[in-house]
Amino acid sequence: MNFPSKLIEDAVTEISRLPGIGKKTALRLTLHLLKQKEPVTTALTDSLLNLRKNIQYCEVCHNISDxxxxxxxxxxxxxKSVICVVExxxxVLAIENTNQYTGLYHVLGGVISPIQGIGPDELKIESLIKRIDSPSNETPVDEIILALPATMEGDTTSFFITRKLKDKNIKVSSIARGIPVGSELEYTDEITLGRSILTRIKYSTE
Amino acid sequence: MNFPSKLIEDAVTEISRLPGIGKKTALRLTLHLLKQKEPVTTALTDSLLNLRKNIQYCEVCHNISDxxxxxxxxxxxxxKSVICVVExxxxVLAIENTNQYTGLYHVLGGVISPIQGIGPDELKIESLIKRIDSPSNETPVDEIILALPATMEGDTTSFFITRKLKDKNIKVSSIARGIPVGSELEYTDEITLGRSILTRIKYSTE
Incomplete structure (x- = not known):
């Protein structure tokens, strides 16, 4: 695309660096901002600059925090006896929205992915171990729930953490994988269906 | 959604004001920016602020310009004897990319839309008339090509401009509406197909 203005071209280039936004969408967004009054643009840029400068991460769980x-x-x-490990x-937001979980979190900041060059040291795994062992815990940690993505990378990370926690006297569980509520059996992929048979839940017959 | 940080919440709110971007996408973009180094964010905000402050519009055709x-x-x-009127x-970029058009443009800045409160006075229609009549034209304007969207609003605008140009000794044409190149007849909607029969093109049999 040849742009009639260097200013437009720069803005389109920068916006289209964002994931999932191509040149055409970037141009649409740029023209939208041009049609709005100037404060719309400054409110957007201020909020981004503010975020980038002042953001903090929780020292305990590495979640984003003020x-x-x-x-x-x-x-x-x-x-405080349960920690849910997420990517x-x-x-965190998705689990909080379920209103089903009242424990704490631990944000890894990613999952192990050799292809993308992310090893265990790039993630907050060591900090999880330290957190469990910390003598300053008021309540001892009783259970770790692994809520990582159901992908090869997520499973690798879950396996790695499980091994690290082997010698500690602690329950380790993973959120259930299976057929989503409301789904039909026949439309579920074979891997999910196969796993859901292997990890079937026992009903009480009493 | 409850955000753990006011800074994140502000950024998500501002980004999701952009057209076609919801809260989830806004959060994804925000987290992406947080994961990048600070210059990525400042390059984006600088380009937007620069654009908003320094952008100019061509005095002749109202296209964006430096x-x-x-x-x-x-x-x-x-x-310079042909002017193509676009929304x-x-x-302009789409027509330039075809490499089929060498004339000038006139950017209306929208189309007549009573529902959105856009009347002829909000658009650069009067400026088009003045431009045609201008005694400073080196080449007299010979033809106006209307390249407006094939919608009710586009057609209304085309009709309005055609009426305005009635008394001037000038050709007025519209880009052809019809079946897109590569499309099958049976999948074309009835209105397009009907119009394409009415506006059929005569082949020379000589």
Whole structure:
């Protein structure tokens, strides 16, 4: 595309660096901003600059936070004996939205992926081990729930963490994989269906 | 969604104001920027602020430009007797990419849409009339090509401009509507197919 203006071209180039946004969408967004009043653009740029400069990560769980300890780790009503290990912030938000979980989190910041050059040392795995062992814990950690993606990388990470926790006297579990609620058997892929038979849940007959 | 940080919440709110971007995509983009180094964010915000502050519109055709007269209007190789009337900048880029058109453009900045409160006075229609009549034209304008969207609003605008140009001794044409190249007849909607029969092209039998 030949742009009639260097300014437009620069903006389109920068916006299309964002994941999932191509040149055409970037141009549409740029023209949208041009049609709005100037404060719309400055509110957007201010919020991004502010975020980039002032963001902090919770020292305990590595979740994004406004302070050194995040509101979940500080919360009095949370069950501090359970830690749910997730890949990143959206997973914390998704689990919080279920209203089914009251424990703490541990944000790894990714999963082990040799292809992308992400090894265990790039992730917050060592910090998880230290956190479990920490003598300053008011409540001892009782269970680790692995809530990592159901991919090769997620499974590798789960396996790695499970091995690391082997010698500690601690329950390790994973969220259930199976057929999503509301789905038909016949449309489920074979791997999911196969796994859901292997990991079937026993009903009580009493 | 409850965000663990006000900074994230602000950024997500601002990004999701952009058209076609919801809260989930906004969060994904925000987290992407957080994972990149700081210059990625500042390059983006700088390009947007720069654009918003320094952008100009061509005084002749109202296309976006880096100077008071755009490169197309100033170009020596362009046919100045033909003006193609379009809705907005992406249309100029699309037509330029065809390499089939060497004339000038006139960017209306929208189409007549009573529902959105856009009347003829909000568009650069009067400026088009003045441009045709201007005594400073080196080459008199010979033809106006209407390349507006094939929608009710586009057709209304085309009709309005055609009426305005009635008394001027000037050819007015519209880009052809019909079946896109490579399409099958049976999958074309009835209105397009019906119109393509009415506006059929005569083949020479000589």
């Amino acid at each position: 302070s050194t300890i995040c509101s979940i780790c500080e919360g009095n009503k949370r069950d 990143d912030l959206p997973d | 100077s008071t007269i755009c490169s197309i209007c100033e170009g020596n190789k362009r046919d 907005d900048l992406p249309d």
